[in-house]
Amino acid sequence: MQPSRAPGEGGEFGKDGENVERPVGRREHGPRSHPGTGRCQDRQPGRTACPTRAVASAGTSTDTGFSCACCGEHHAETPMNFSSPAPVHWEPGMERAKKCELTSDQCVIRGEAFFVRGLIELPVLGHDEVFSWGVWVSLSERNFLRASEMWENPARESEPAYFGWLSTELFPYEPTTINLKTMVHTRAVGLRPTVELEPTDHPLAVEQRTGITMERVRQLAEAVLHAGA
Known part of the structure; x- marks a missing residue:
């Protein structure tokens, strides 16, 4: 796993060799979840947790569905969100390991790797709604702790974007989406951040x-709903 970086002066992605922090986990402390009990929601509430490889969740469009090219059946609604409940680096049994913790919004692995959950939103051409991928992004320890400190603070919307590495494999895409550079933009309390x-x-x-067409949305839905078929 690559070490995370702090955001640049202008909220930029940064170049290799610039704004590089030391690898996370230098300080000794246990996993830290965000304060309080409130969980962040996606832009459209009502999403359900899914397996590690992104699969369908409850967010759907307002169209009349589509006929699936894979199974031949007509799906009454078109899913508009697919999500993963854990970073690609999370392994079964880690929930029992020391300094490992996974919540619906944050993840810590061995006290040295830190992740937040956010949304990659894709505009849908000709529609007001967006298609979104629920993904995980690794942050530096410093930015993770800062995000945790500001978790329920209304002023968090003014936070500068955090640099991070994409840590979810979206298998409809090639090459791999792992370790793509991102900027995480904090939104209002109760909403998951957006990932640029x-x-x-x-x-x-x-x-x-x-942006993508609604036909592309249906293609993505077919690829995810029938993964491995």
Whole structure:
């Protein structure tokens, strides 16, 4: 896993060799969850947790569904969100390990790797709603602790963006989405942060910048709903 970096002066992605922090986990402390009991919600509430590889959740569009090219069945609604409940680095049994903790919004692995959950939102052309991927991003220890400190503070919307490495494998995309550079933008209390990808030519980054069609949404739904078929 690559060490995380602090955000640049202007909230920039930073270049290799710039703004590099020491690898996380230098200080000894246990896993730290956000204060309070409130959980963040996606932009459209009502999402359910899914397996580590992104699968369908409860957010759906207002259209009349689609006929699936994989199974031939008609799906009454088109999923508009797919989510992963844990970073790709999380392994079964870690919940019993020392200094490991996973909540719906944050994750700590061995007291040295720190993650927050956010949304990569893709504009849907010709529609008011967005399609979103629920993903995990690794932050530096400093930024993770700062995000935790500000978790229930209304002033958190004024926080500068945090640099992070994408830590969810979105398998409909090639090459891999692991370790794409991102900026995490904190939103109002109760809402998950949005995740901005570095503007590269990676297909996911391109779709975030230019938007996708509803037909592309259906293609993504087919790929995820019938993964491994």
